[in-house]
Amino acid sequence: MGDAALGEEHAAKHWTLKLALIAITLAILSMASTMVGTYKGIGPEDLVALVKGDLEGVEAGVLKYRIVRIAAAIVVGAGLSASGLALQFVLRNPLADPYLLGVSAGAAFGVLLSYLVAQSPNPLLVYMVAFISGLGGFGAVLLVALFMGLTATGLIVAGVSVSYVMAGLSMILISRLIERLPTAYSWLFGTVAYTGPRELVYTLLVVATGLAIIAVLSSQVNTLVLGEDVSKSMGTDPRVLRLTIAIAASLTSSSLVAIAGPVGFLGLAGPWMARLLVGSLFTRALPAAILTGGLLSLSSDTTVRLLASPGEIPLTAVTALYGGPILFYLTVRSGRSL
């Protein structure tokens, strides 16, 4: 018990303040981010004009594109972060992330297959294929895990092994379609540059459903830090809880992978930033993870536009470059025994 512990005490008491600060930063960054990109002619007055409904010409087109892109970035970050947090709790594994249960490997395989079958698949087709094959990957993991009694370890082992099998199949597909790879490539590394407004709306509906399920169950998920026996003694059913959360998290992340590809690290860095900021009570960490994930994702995509335009850098590259050091700093700051 020293200064460090007192500091944590202070920190824990002001968790609502922290969340408010992150939310305000996210709002300011969202507005500033509309002015970042290849086209430099957008200013604050254009935002006002767009709200009033009298913005026309190039500015209107560019601004609308950027708003979709910003919204996509936030939703991707928030959704992956919340799903990752939920899976860390129900699988009782600090390294769990939303892709652990086969979603990204399944989606990647499906999308590559669609490029092989159709010469140049349209965006809506790619979206649908990614969403459905992402869920298919999760379904395969669930099936394998059933043989191990749906335990936490069973789900993790099934997730890793099924993902490897599908990644192997994907590699074979890649070698078959090497000349058409440039278009598939941008999806495979993750980006919100090509997210269409229609697909974004579909995804929003799915993410809202997934997060609502997780939020409703959050006080039950809380009890899982105490282990399955104690949680069960309080009247929960850990097996059903784990299954329901796994389904909600995989539904959410499949729909996100469908608009942005398998963007990496958000689902692991977002939850941990949240846990290190507000502690490991799930009901508190969930809103925090939504905000930290959204902020990390939008900061990363704004940086992509700032540095790479004209052109693109994979979003995963930047989330990792930002998220890694931030996570490292928070870990060192928050204590000795992590």
Place this chain on the structure above:
Amino acid sequence: MMQGTTLPDCDIVLEKVSIYLGGEGVIRNVTVRMGPKGFHVIAGPNGAGKTTLIKAIAGVIEYNGLIEVCGTKPRLASRHIAYSPATPSYDPWARVIDVMEAGVYRARRSLDPGEAANYLKRLGLEGYLYRRFGELSSGEQKLVDIARSLARNPKVLLLDEPLAFLDLRNQARIIRLLRELSRITTVVATMHELHFLDFSDQVIILDKGSIAYAGNPRGVPLDLLAKIYKTRISETVIEGKRYILPIP
């Protein structure tokens, strides 16, 4: 959830309870009643079925026969029950406050940090509220978990080896606390510390899954204990209390 001013007393009734784990009979045909109120100790050698029995009463594992807690099945009485496992294997990154807040699920609406600190204080844990569970010693983790159990305001308190890992001062503290609680709560504890048997109201001795003795702690025959534990056992009386001890 609302209840009148007079809370019902909660007893625990077991009738012909048998439990099979991996096809093997771990608990065989156990019939016993505990409470309402009182301090009930479940003793017996390693592997006798103590943990299995307390888990069944806590609603954690399946059983054959009848178990009633507060007049209903254990799973339906969960908001009246607090269960503390022998070795709490909690998320090492969770802080003590997280553990305690998560622990009141279904028993009460919320637990503010001040109240949590009061429960910790009763166990001699001042300034522990924001420490991480993983950085505590085994004994401290036990004490935190007993504080977490108390925060549920349970009518039935089920403790698996509450004295394990504790130093002498804390062992005495827990025995005093359990006696005090037993005036308003049905307290059940599995224990290897036979020297504290005389501080309980009822002793249940398990041998290979069956009850070898159930009743007043004063009446536990030494030769029975020696036979069950397969070792030499003696007793001494200090301040009017009987202390049973192994002779190495």
